[in-house]
Amino acid sequence: MIERLAELVNGDESLVRRGRFLSLDFLIEVGERPFHVSVREGRIAAVDEGPRLMRSWRFAIRAGEAAWAAFWQPLPAPGYHDIFAMTKRGEATVEGDLQPLMANLRYIKEVIEAPRRLARSA
Amino acid sequence: MAALEPIVGRYLHLNLGGRDNRVYFEEAGEGIPLVCLHTAGADGRQFRHLMCDAEVTRAFRVIAFDLPWHGKSTPPAGWQGEEYRLTSAAYVEAIVEFCAALALERPVVMGCSMGGRIVLKLALEHADELRAVIGLEAAAHQQPWYDTDWLHRPDVDGGEVSAALVSGLVAPTAPDESRWETLWGYMQSGPGVFKGDLYFYRVDSDLRDALGGIDAGRCPVYLLTGEYDFSCTPEDSRETAARIPGATCSVMAGLGHFPMSEDPARFRGYILPVLSEIRRRG
Numbered sequence: 001m002i003e004r005l006a007e008l009v010n011g012d013e014s015l016v017r018r019g020r021f022l023s024l025d026f027l028i029e030v031g032e033r034p035f036h037v038s039v040r041e042g043r044i045a046a047v048d049e050g051p052r053l054m055r056s057w058r059f060a061i062r063a064g065e066a067a068w069a070a071f072w073q074p075l076p077a078p079g080y081h082d083i084f085a086m087t088k089r090g091e092a093t094v095e096g097d098l099q100p101l102m103a104n105l106r107y108i109k110e111v112i113e114a115p116r117r118l119a120r121s122a
Numbered sequence: 123m124a125a126l127e128p129i130v131g132r133y134l135h136l137n138l139g140g141r142d143n144r145v146y147f148e149e150a151g152e153g154i155p156l157v158c159l160h161t162a163g164a165d166g167r168q169f170r171h172l173m174c175d176a177e178v179t180r181a182f183r184v185i186a187f188d189l190p191w192h193g194k195s196t197p198p199a200g201w202q203g204e205e206y207r208l209t210s211a212a213y214v215e216a217i218v219e220f221c222a223a224l225a226l227e228r229p230v231v232m233g234c235s236m237g238g239r240i241v242l243k244l245a246l247e248h249a250d251e252l253r254a255v256i257g258l259e260a261a262a263h264q265q266p267w268y269d270t271d272w273l274h275r276p277d278v279d280g281g282e283v284s285a286a287l288v289s290g291l292v293a294p295t296a297p298d299e300s301r302w303e304t305l306w307g308y309m310q311s312g313p314g315v316f317k318g319d320l321y322f323y324r325v326d327s328d329l330r331d332a333l334g335g336i337d338a339g340r341c342p343v344y345l346l347t348g349e350y351d352f353s354c355t356p357e358d359s360r361e362t363a364a365r366i367p368g369a370t371c372s373v374m375a376g377l378g379h380f381p382m383s384e385d386p387a388r389f390r391g392y393i394l395p396v397l398s399e400i401r402r403r404g
Contacts, residue, residue, distance in 0.1 A: 075294055075295070076294060078349045078350045078352070079352060081290065081293075081294050081350060082289075082290025082291070082352065083290070084267055084268060084287070084290050084352070085290055085352040087267070088265070088267040088352055089352075098272075099277060099278065102272045102278045102283050103277060103278045103279070103283070105282070105283050105286035105287065106282060106285070106286040106289070109286060109289065109290070
């Protein structure tokens with residue numbers, strides 16, 4: 001799922017345009033597996049599976065494998081349909097410098113929700 | 123022939139807290155007054171579909187006003203030096219004064235989210251003046267899920283972040299057009315207004331200990347909550363209803379926190395039976 005994030009985002013012109021003022025690295029953790037996501041002017045420049053020694057990130061979004069699987073369902077169940085629904089129920093955490101996340105919240109939410117499209121087209 | 127909707131909008135002046143407020147409202151239909159209260163950081167447009175539903179407007183006069191600071195209701199003079207903060211007392215005053223100004227006789231008051239919270243207080247304090255209250259996405263208290271400081275600061279666009287936050291409260295099944303119209307309302311809210319409403323919602327309106335004082339026999343209480351609402355969860359509403367003798371609570375499948383605007387067609391299936399029952403009770 002997450003391995004294909006770059007093609008999903010970069011192939012979506014309006015999503016890239018929305019993120020055009022954003023360039024940073026953030027972390028998505030799927031269970032024990034860390035993925036470093038590099039955003040450059042709204043495009044996903046790289047998704048590198050870690051651990052990568054001494055690699056920085058601005059913010060991290062973490063959830064268990066089952067929670068992400070539920071989140072990425074084409075029609076997610078209540079409680080798994082939004083990242084903040086998952087943080088509220090204690091199944092996800094959002095940590096780090098949250099200013100760039102909140103300033104680009106629609107963009108970041110649409111990026112992390114992009115894998116739902118894979119399940120839809122499967 | 124122009125494609126006119128049946129909705130008519132007007133302004134009226136209300137003296138609230140000793141100050142003049144120019145308040146905008148819309149209405150359609152004839153019959154039992156049904157006063158609709160919008161969510162935090164939004165305005166009365168959320169009820170436009172209900173006002174265009176002939177099944178509703180043949181028996182109800184559907185009225186929605188924009189709270190001061192919201193929609194087309196301007197903030198009172200002097201606002202520029204103030205931090206907007208809605209209180210329980212000011213919210214009740216606005217609703218009561220609005221109903222009095224229009225001389226509404228025993229209206230039904232229906233509110234969503236913070237509007238759903240305040241109708242509980244109305245049922246508690248003004249039972250005999252009301253025909254019934256309907257709380258959409260309503261509970262006596264809210265468990266916070268984000269820090270409201272993010273809603274009003276110079277390095278985050280307030281409209282964009284408000285819409286992006288509440289976007290998750292819309293059910294994934296909602297039609298795109300209605301989802302984005304709902305979010306557009308949030309993008310348009312004045313700076314700090316959503317945050318100021320949440321002062322009421324989170325700090326100044328915990329009704330958990332007061333619910334037992336509501337008599338649903340005198341003023342029927344209907345709660346309806348969308349299954350995808352994680353801000354006011356179905357469980358929150360059930361707990362609230364369980365503490366109000368005679369209150370009813372329904373969970374709405376395939377709906378979230380903005381049922382009347384995010385998916386009007388689906389919401390219809392849940393609200394029409396409630397309105398019919400209210401008519402029957404007289």
